[in-house]
Amino acid sequence: xxxVCPECEGPIRLAEDLMEGEIIPCGDCGAELEVxxxxxxxxxxxxxxxxxxxx
Amino acid sequence: MIRVSIVxxxxxxxxxxxxxxxxxxxxxxxxxxxxxxxxxxxxxxxxHLRGLSDLRFVPMEKLEACDVLVLAxxxxxxxxxxxxxxxxxxxxxxxxxxxxxxxxxxxxxxxGTPHRAPAWLDRFVxxxxxxxxxxxxxxxxxxxxxxxxxxxxxxxxxxxxAGLVDSGRxxxxxxxxxxxxxxxxxxxASHHPExxxxxxxxxxxxxxxxxxxxxxxxxxxxHLSMTAVETVRGxxxxxxxxxxxxxxxxxxxxxxxxxxxxEPFVRIVHERTGLYRHPDPKVLVGSNYADVGWALDEQxxxxxxxxxxxxxxxxAAGNAVQCLNLMCGFDERAGLDAPGLYPV
Numbered sequence: 001x002x003x004v005c006p007e008c009e010g011p012i013r014l015a016e017d018l019m020e021g022e023i024i025p026c027g028d029c030g031a032e033l034e035v036x037x038x039x040x041x042x043x044x045x046x047x048x049x050x051x052x053x054x055x
Numbered sequence: 056m057i058r059v060s061i062v063x064x065x066x067x068x069x070x071x072x073x074x075x076x077x078x079x080x081x082x083x084x085x086x087x088x089x090x091x092x093x094x095x096x097x098x099x100x101x102x103h104l105r106g107l108s109d110l111r112f113v114p115m116e117k118l119e120a121c122d123v124l125v126l127a128x129x130x131x132x133x134x135x136x137x138x139x140x141x142x143x144x145x146x147x148x149x150x151x152x153x154x155x156x157x158x159x160x161x162x163x164x165x166x167g168t169p170h171r172a173p174a175w176l177d178r179f180v181x182x183x184x185x186x187x188x189x190x191x192x193x194x195x196x197x198x199x200x201x202x203x204x205x206x207x208x209x210x211x212x213x214x215x216x217a218g219l220v221d222s223g224r225x226x227x228x229x230x231x232x233x234x235x236x237x238x239x240x241x242x243x244a245s246h247h248p249e250x251x252x253x254x255x256x257x258x259x260x261x262x263x264x265x266x267x268x269x270x271x272x273x274x275x276x277x278h279l280s281m282t283a284v285e286t287v288r289g290x291x292x293x294x295x296x297x298x299x300x301x302x303x304x305x306x307x308x309x310x311x312x313x314x315x316x317x318e319p320f321v322r323i324v325h326e327r328t329g330l331y332r333h334p335d336p337k338v339l340v341g342s343n344y345a346d347v348g349w350a351l352d353e354q355x356x357x358x359x360x361x362x363x364x365x366x367x368x369x370x371a372a373g374n375a376v377q378c379l380n381l382m383c384g385f386d387e388r389a390g391l392d393a394p395g396l397y398p399v
Contacts, residue, residue: 007327008304008305009308010308028308028323028325029308029325029326030326030328030332031326031327032328048327048328
């Protein structure tokens with residue numbers, strides 16, 4: 001099963017046993033994507049934790 | 056197997072050529088010249104190559120005919136003897152700046168001296184496969200590339216190709232470069248107490264590679280500013296471009312993907328999180344990869360395009376071997392498939 005990243009439009013390969021709420025990283029842009037719905041398949045950006053770069 | 060000889064093999068580019076070609080599946084290294092080290096083993100100049108070859112450096116006068124001659128001489132030397140080199144080999148790759156520019160008046164303006172073999176300029180193809188692949192494949196004579204120019208060109212090319220660049224405002228590239236760019240000859244600027252921990256603006260305007268970027272991109276308004284930094288290897292070009300129309304992240308993903316689809320040595324690095332979300336030459340040491348990426352300020356339309364390379368590889372020797380592979384009909388990746396070292 002494949003999908004398109006809603007952030008960068010890159011291809012994403014998905015497991016057959018995908019579950020709602022699962023977090024999937026996009027291999028191209030690194031976005032953390034949340035499975036909002038399996039049928040129909042809907043992916044959205046997962047809430048981000050702000051990184052602390054110590055700067 | 057083809058027979059390849061290297062003219063000027065004791066410098067850093069010569070060393071990288073040897074490191075690649077001694078392990079290349081379709082190349083037999085026949086002769087490598089050095090006037091200063093003639094008769095000495097290669098490892099006198101390149102200690103990491105100890106035990107990899109039974110050959111020794113030879114003087115130029117001993118050069119014999121071969122299939123491909125790779126010239127790794129200081130700028131200005133290749134053009135003085137180009138007729139002689141052409142008698143020795145059907146194919147030539149010149150790593151210096153001598154045959155990069157097509158126009159001898161442009162050459163004189165940037166290099167401060169008349170070109171010694173202007174009739175040869177049209178016979179050379181500019182050796183950047185990402186822009187000139189088919190021409191290189193069919194060429195007998197291919198020029199090298201400038202490392203700072205390559206990092207800048209590859210960073211910005213997708214934007215130019217997509218018609219996004221406001222040519223009136225042009226491109227401003229801040230290029231940070233490691234010390235090996237300066238070559239093997241030591242001077243006051245490379246003396247350790249002076250060079251170490253320095254962040255030196257050594258060519259804020261007027262760098263010679265500007266002409267190469269202008270020619271490759273077909274843009275006049277190109278501005279390079281060079282800064283020498285602490286690293287030994289690596290170039291990072293940070294290029295500021297203003298879009299002539301509103302642009303989104305998705306537009307930029309499309310532009311970069313379309314420009315570099317199928318390119319064996321260009322990788323898009325543009326991630327939302329992580330330490331390496333943008334290209335960083337640190338992870339490219341020893342590899343022929345060029346990493347490109349961007350950041351977009353949607354408020355102002357400013358696109359910051361990044362290009363990172365190892366200056367001795369994609370900026371010189373690795374790119375030359377990539378051209379050799381194309382010219383000789385080999386797999387473009389032959390001898391070049393190693394990733395960079397990490398951590399370094």
